[in-house]
Amino acid sequence: MSEVKKENKIDKLLNQEMTRRKFMKISGKSLAGLTVSASLLSLFGCTQEQVDSGAVSLWTTPTGLLVVNQAKCTGCQRCEINCTVVNDGMVSSHTSRVKITRNLMSNNGHGTYQDDWVYYPDTCRQCDVPACGEACPKEAIYADDKGVKHVDEAKCVGCGACVEACPWHMPTIHPETRKSTKCILCGACAEGCVTGALSIVPWDAVTAAAQPTRKN
Amino acid sequence: MTIYGWAGKILRVNFTTGSITTEDTMKYKDYIGGIGIGYKVIYDEVPLDTHPYDEASKIVLAMGPLTGTGVPCSGRLSMTFLSSWTKGFSVVDAHMGGHISHALKYAGYDGIIFEGKSETPVYLKIDDDKVSIEDASHLWGKGTFEANRILVEENGSDFDAATIGPAGENLVNMSCMITSVGNAGGAGVGAIFGSKKVKGFVVRGTGSLKVADPKGLKEVSDYMLRELVGGNNNHNVPAVPQSWAEYSAPSGKNRWSGAPGRGWHKAEGGFVDMGEQPVGDIDKIGYRAHKGHFDHGPIADKYMVKVGGCSSCPIRCYAQYDIDPLAEYDLPTKVSNTCMPIIYQSAWYPEGLTDFVDEGDANLVICGAGARAVDDYGLWDNYGNIQRDFNYLYRSGILKEKLPEEEWNSIPWHWMKEGDPRFVVDIVRRISLKEGEISKLGLGTYLLVEEWDLGKEYFDIEYLQNVTYNGYPKHHSSEDAWQSGLLYNIMYNRDCMVHHITNFVQSGSPYELYKKILEEEFGEGAVDKPKHYTPMNRAKARLAKWAFIGKQWHDMATLCNWMYPMTLSPSKERGYKGDLELDAKYMTAVTGENWTREDVDLVSERVTNMLRVITAISFHIHEGSTNLREDHDTITAWVFDKEPDFEPFEAGTVKMDREDMEVAKTMFYEEMGWDVKTGIPTRETLERLGLGYMADDLEARGLLPA
Amino acid sequence: MLFGPRKKGFAKEVELTDFSQEVNEDKLKEEEEKMDLMDYLDQLDEEESPLTSEELETEEAVEEEKSETELLADFIRLRSQAAHLTAKSSLEKEEPELEQLLEDLKNDEKCKDITSIRGEKDIYFYSKDFMSDNYAMIAALVEDNNLPRTIAEMVRWNCKTYPCATPLYYFKNSPYFYTDAQIERALMRIRQEEEYSDIQELTTGNNVRYLYSTLHMTEKYARALAEGVEYGEYGYRRSN
Known part of the structure; x- marks a missing residue:
């Protein structure tokens, strides 16, 4: 590899890291009141109106920007199926690390049985300072070199402190192993989402799409 | 274990x-x-x-x-x-x-x-x-x-x-x-x-289901989603031309109706455009089915919030509406349905409908009101028979004769004449609460004919669509699937719900294309040209058997018969050929046992013969019958007498021929291993399927064919 | 017709309330205050300094620079992916050396997916990886913008290929998006011109108009097919 090309590559990665840092500042916060450029909207697969209405959430993850668009979630539960078949080799709604079923029927006055179709998959935010990890008495939740939080099953005693501590109760005690289990950002849920309601946009794509809006 | x-x-x-x-x-x-x-x-x-x-x-x-x-x-x-x-x-x-x-x-x-x-x-x-x-x-x-x-x-x-x-x-x-x-x-x-x-x-349920080969299962699922699955009813070409696709259904009456510019105007945060959905793009499959547009045309988009459907299914066949014109009548506006309730409520208005807000929205608004009402009261429509019975009896004046004058006068007929959505709700309530004589419509056609003494000839009225004299209508019959379709339509004790053949006939694919694929499987002559069918042959009998026993498989497995089998594919690389081994592949991955298509066929045939044996015994008990061919599988007259301008087998008709249908029944019974005289399974067939105990039972009742 | 003018005598008239065109001070102010997402992100305090270049050392291969022909192929692919043909005339405006470039393109192993279709007025390029030949045929007809010819060609093709009669509403869908008035004008010419004499019209029981070509089917058969579509499994539903 020539030096010039190597330099370019490093520049590119630096830019991506800067983009990620920028988005981290608003991870999970409402975007209402902001305008989003056309190139970013097309990347997120949403419209400005959906951003304004609060239907879209963005979450910063180590591998990309996680976009959840509840206007597009049709409740098929394939995210939960793919999560568990890939990670557990069995199929379950309860153990899934992405959670739609609990929102599908009835969620705070919304859902299938509340006469509207407002539901969405809850996802792990891979918090920089994870409440789950902080709460674990056995320090069984650790971050890998990319910042993805994992459960060390050897240390986990299945006490459920992480489940309680997480504001969104995303970790789950697996009913059979009696160990905590949580999202490790494998991406199976988003890859299998049949309406693109759940997607992970890689940082290089976000970085590239963010460029044209820069003033310089 | x-x-x-x-x-x-x-x-x-x-x-x-x-x-x-x-x-x-x-x-x-x-x-x-x-x-x-x-x-x-x-x-x-x-x-x-x-x-x-x-x-x-x-x-x-x-x-x-x-x-x-x-x-x-x-x-x-x-x-x-x-x-x-x-x-x-x-x-x-x-x-x-x-x-x-x-x-x-x-x-x-x-x-x-x-x-x-x-x-x-x-x-x-x-x-x-x-x-x-x-x-x-x-x-x-x-x-x-x-x-x-x-x-x-x-x-x-x-x-x-x-x-x-x-x-x-x-x-x-x-x-x-x-x-x-x-x-x-x-x-x-x-x-x-x-x-x-x-x-x-x-x-x-907080537990989990064990899968023998999760990796294999994921691979087969992804393969199906990338290469095999089409739109609603597994139609394998889009209704509207899409840039990646070679074909589309020019009439647009095809259930892969999601298309660029079409979508959901009432979605949260504004219009969701369903766009193109190329083969292989898993994240767009959910936009292929746009049942709202299929059912009601462009007006559906105006009121659609989303699409929905069942667990695990990428084809979201439920149209979910917020039909606000209904609020004017103090009726609920949220409606989610895919089947008869959202299609067939205008039949409650024999004198026609008037549009509400936009041109052509009358049917949608009325169906919305009716769907919500029948689902809320839990009233089943027998695939439209209840509406057709009402409509015909009203138009013929029989309903007025049958209802006491006081009751007749209590019915808000002005709502019917004005196309007021409250009319369907009122009638559905009366039937569901068994209020008055009109609620006899809730008996079902067979008992209604008895109760109101309408005569056997009532079943021969074309409008009413009864396929046999047993009380249920046709469900994608000879009009899509020639003799084969009519054969499986008369096998059940309700409307048949078999979609094997209609799914490829209505797929929007060129005739020559699917004919070749199906004939490779079932032999020359298995598939007729649309609205131009030919006399019965052995290949059609094999095709009918495949569809008939296959439907039972789906309700055993349990898979959706609107989607399976994957007969065709939207993929040009595959030559548009689906994969009829797929169900066996899933069984192998899920159960860890080695399943082949023959294994699937065998269990399907077993359960199908149980249906037939139970039917024979019931008909013996209740009708004194010893012959299903004559007493159960009798086709109504209109099927043979309709379209007087056509002769059977002429281009442009699906009018059936009486003699030919008897040939068809005989060939079909032979394929099934049933006695051709009575249509009852033989001992040999039942023994082959592990149902010897049923043969003994039939024998004891004097029903086993000699 | 979804947003067309409403006919008189409809059960309900709706008053349209649309403030979007009005000058509304609050609205203007709101627009002014709305900040671009990326500007907003820049303005927020940095949480941590980004990783250093040393931390990002990588041995991943860097993409090779692309040749002119490959760039052109990429451009055509991108347009094909978005369902657009690329007209030769439009390339000519931007590429002085177009003929040479196209010659190179033809011989480039990496660009075998790029092909073209000749329309009445232009040559159109597309990538077979993203666009089917049949769609390119339709798209070229649409680009040529000769409506009578487009309608006649597609009615014939549909009659021959599927076989089926073609409803007029087919031409209101993607990628045609013709209006009723455009279709009527085209039909007038189709009725008058000799080259279109095989194109005939029929109306189904629910008043839906269909076209078919006598080169490929009889009136009786075309009618049966059209009625089959409109009547369907459950009876007539729409009448557009």
Whole structure:
């Protein structure tokens, strides 16, 4: 590899890291009141109106920007199926690390049985300072070199402190192993989402799409 | 030993004694699941002279090994029971989608046997292995929407619910059960639950289903999603030209109707454009089905919020509407449905409809009102027969003759004439609450003809669409699938619900293309040109058998017959050929046993013959019949007499020929291994399928063919 | 017709309330204050300094620079992916050396997916990886913008290929998006001109108009097919 090309590559990665840092500042916060450029909207697969209405959430993850668009979630539960078949080799709604079923029927006055179709998959935010990890008495939740939080099953005693501590109760005690289990950002849920309601946009794509809006 | 695919237990609840027990599913393994378990339990445990509303009557709700394992389009369950409304009062099944079948399997059950009768209204609560019978007096009389909502609120947001409405409670034969707002199981199951004073059930399942080869399962699923699956009804070309596609359906009457510029105007945050959905793009498959547009044209987009459907299914065939013109009439505006309720309510308005806000919106608004009403009251429409009976009897003046004058005058006919959506709601209420003589429409066509003395010739009226004299209409019959379609239409004790052939005929693909694919499979002459059919031949008999037994497979597995089998594919690289081995591949990955297509066919044939044997015994008991060919499989006259300008076999007609259809029946019975004179399975066939005990039974009753 | 003028005598008249065109001070202010997402992100305090270049050392291969022909192919692919043909005339405006470039393109192993279709007025390029030949045929007809010819060609093709009669509403869908008035004008010319004499019209029981070509089917058969589509399984539903 020539030096010039190597330099370019490093520049590119630096830019991506800067983009990620920028988005981290608003991870999970409402975007209402902001305008989003056309190139970013097309990347997120949403419209400005959906951003304004609060239907879209963005979450910063180590591998990309996680976009959840509840206007597009049709409740098929394939995210939960793919999560568990890939990670557990069995199929379950309860153990899934992405959670739609609990929102599908009835969620705070919304859902299938509340006469509207407002539901969405809850996802792990891979918090920089994870409440789950902080709460674990056995320090069984650790971050890998990319910042993805994992459960060390050897240390986990299945006490459920992480489940309680997480504001969104995303970790789950697996009913059979009696160990905590949580999202490790494998991406199976988003890859299998049949309406693109759940997607992970890689940082290089976000970085590239963010460029044209820069003033310089 | 670990069981893969099956949850392992069947729940048995007796509402007379309150006993709740479980038993090993594996004792039914020869029958796989769903209706297979259903037929076996009904045959073994319910004497076929039992009245469906008696204490001895049972409902067998069951899923198969593929449901809940993540196999796409597997979010279904079957309910098997004795019919209260058809000639012979034999076995029927209802099929229900939604999300509750998955929940039941995660809770650890492959099925529930509902037996006995409660004194007071109750519901069944299933919270994993904690199962209880709960008081439902506060729910009795309530519509399904409210009852399901209350049940989920009372029990917890991770529960799902299914209930019957007032129609079932009041023992209206034409009644159903509803889950997930608008997913219905029909065929009269509502009243059977009602007779047991069971409002419904709630489930929470926190367990998991074991899969023998998860990696293999994921691979087969992804392969299906990338290469095989099409749109709704597995139509394999889009309705509107898409840039990647070679073909589209010029008429647009094809169910892959999501297209650029079409979508949901009432979506949260504004219009969602369904765009193009190229083969291989998994994240766009959900935009292929746009049933709203298929049913109601462009006006549907204006009121659509989203699409929906069953667990695990990428084809979202439910159109979910917020039809605000209904608010003007104090009617609910939220409607979610895919089937007859959202298509066929204008038949309640024999004098026509008037548009509401935009040109061409009358049918949509009326269907919205009607769908919501029938689903809330839990009224089943027998694939449109109830509407057609009403419409015809009104137009012919018979209805006025049959109704007492006072009752006639109490009906808001002005609403009907004005096209007011409250009219359909009013009539649905009267039928569901058994109010007055008009509610006899809820008996079902067969008993209505008896009750009002309408005569056998009533079934011969073309408009009414009755395919036999047994009380149910055709369901994608000869008009799509020539003799083959008509053959499987007359095999059941309800409308046939077989979609094998209509799915490729209506796919939008060029005729020559699918003909070649199907003829490779079934032989030359298997497939006729649209609206230009040819005399019966052996290949068509094989095709009919494939479709007939295949439908039973889907209700055993349990898979959606609107989607399976994957006969065609949208992929040019595959030459548009689907994969008929797919179901076996799923069985292998899920169960860890080596399944082939022949294995699938064998169990399908076994369960199909159980249906036939049970039907023969019921017809013997109730009709004194010893011949199904003559007493069950009789085709109504209009099928042969319609379209007087055409001769059978002429280009442009599907008018059938009497002699040719008798040839067709004979060939079909031969393919099935049934006696050609009586249409009853021979001992040889039953022995081959492991049903020797049924042959013995037939013999003891004097029904076994010589 | 979804947003067309409403006919008189409809059950309900709706008053349209649309403030979007009005000058509304609050609205203007709101627009002014609305900040671009990326500007907003820049303005927020940095949480941590980004990783250093050392931390990002990588041995991943860097993409090779692309040749002119490959760039052109990429451009055509991108347009094909978005369902657009690329007209030769439009390339000519931007590429002085177009002929040479196209010659290179033809011989480039990496660009075998790029092909073209000759329309009445132009040559159109597309990538076979993203666009089917049949769609390119339709898209070229649409680009040529000769409506009578487009309608006649597609009616014939549909009659021959599927076989089926073609409803007029087919031409209101993607990618045609013709208006009723455009279709009527085209039909007038089709009725008058000799080269289109095989194109005939029929109306189904629910008043839906269909076209078919007598080169490929009889009136009786075309009618049966059209009625079959409109009547369907459940009877007539729409009448657009």
